[in-house]
Amino acid sequence: MSHHIVEVRNLTHTYPDGTTAIKDMSIRITHGESVALVGANGAGKSTLLLHLNGYLTPGSGTVRIGDYPLTKETLREARRTVGMIFQDADDQLFMPTIYEDVAFGPHNLGLPREEVEKRVNDALSRMGIEHLKKRPPYHLSAGEKRRAAIATVLSMTPDILVLDEPTTGLDPRGRRQIISLLREFTHTKIIATHDLDLVLDLCTRTIVLHEGRIRADGQTGAIFSDLDLLDECCLEKPLSMQGCPLCGRQR
Amino acid sequence: MAETARSFYDLKYIDTLSSLDSPVHRIDARAKLLTTGVFIVCAVSFPKHEISALIPYFLYPAVIVPAARIPARYLMERAAFLLPFAVLIGIFNPFYDREVVMSVSGIPISGGVLSFVSILLRFVLTILAALILMASTGFPGICSGLEKLKIPRVFSVQLMMLHRYLFVLASEAVRMARARQLRSFGGRGTGIATYGSLIGHLLLRTLNRARRIHTAMLSRGFHGEFHQGRPFRMRLSDAAFTAAWCSAFITFRFVDLPQAVGRIIMGAGS
8 A cells, every 4th residue: 555655855844943953854654664763852853743744844845645745735634644642641632531532533534423432442442541531631640641642643543653752751561561552553653762672672664863864764773783873863772782781791 | 839739739639529420410510500600699699788698508508518429628628728818808898887787685796797797608608609510510511511501612612721731730830849949948049030930931831832732633633623522411300400499599589588587486486
């Protein structure tokens, strides 16, 4: 299927205050790929993500989602196709209860009530949080909120999932749960993160951003073995690829 | 600043109460809204020296509070917490209005004292009614109730979002205040100058968050309309609830029951 493609061509973006966050960037992500976006703080990850669902418009260059370029006319379809999961779950959960929050997207798509109900229940059970249905979001733990935030997007049946820092602020088990859930998804995944071990677990391909440009793009294993590259881009080898801190033995 | 944190957790508590189940919780939000509205209008519309006619209104909290399983102690505490505001409004009345209007077993009572007591009574009544509504309906319920009563959607959505992000904003404010307190020694650094900067930062953070929330809404196809999930059904019992209480309130308003009862007793005695 060709419609799960994300293509960014010669994208440049300058914020109103004059900072150029993205310079002449080109990426092509094809169906079913799981791609990590890594890079230092301020390397342009978030700015790039905001272009993928049309929240920011390119200064120059184009963004194509599926078979269409992203324009005002295709915005609605693009936003259904690309499910965005934000870094702070509190930003994503704004309705009085989790149920209503997960139903928010499907309702806006104009689906009939029974279909909305079905989708909400599917999304909740997929994330294992049916029991939280009637709870207001501010009574939940960070891990529960994160799963709820993912459910709000799943209910729109997106083809492409875009996640911004899906594991920050979670305890180790919560982090592990999110990773296992994400691994089961067959969607095309784009994950911006500093959690390099997560990248190693989930992503076959890694794109390294540096000062608004693509510094490297390739197999995750190869990228994380290139120490000079990692050093230049303020990154480190994932912990699981480093030697044992007690005996120094390499894996 | 501990006070900020306290009132914040208090809000959460009233929210927890509203998620319980009781006959009162199950009543349609519109019915409760209307009843509370009529209650408040009736209670505040008495002439300024009225005391005895206000007493029957305590019947409403006395019946509803146990029925809704709201801890009475909590309500008392809340009312006591807010009482200073009412005291401030009425405290000068006894000094301005010294004309003696009645005397109880020889002790003259001035109009000012009467109106002061009247203010306090009305205050307690309205606070109780509002808290009961909040604790038995919940904020989202009140908002959708308002909407069904044809209040413009903009307002109900605004209220709902306000309530949702009150918790986020409050916890942010509490964290900032704590950080400041931990680094200000002997009261230094707690002055108005840092306070201004703190509030400014809070505003900027809020604006940023508002922008992010808007992005999140847009990404999920938001185009200016909210869908409320729960269908509203006004049952006969809900209508009966409103009708019964409202007619009671209006009766209390025009018939001074304590006085009437007093007259009957006196009449029987003579």
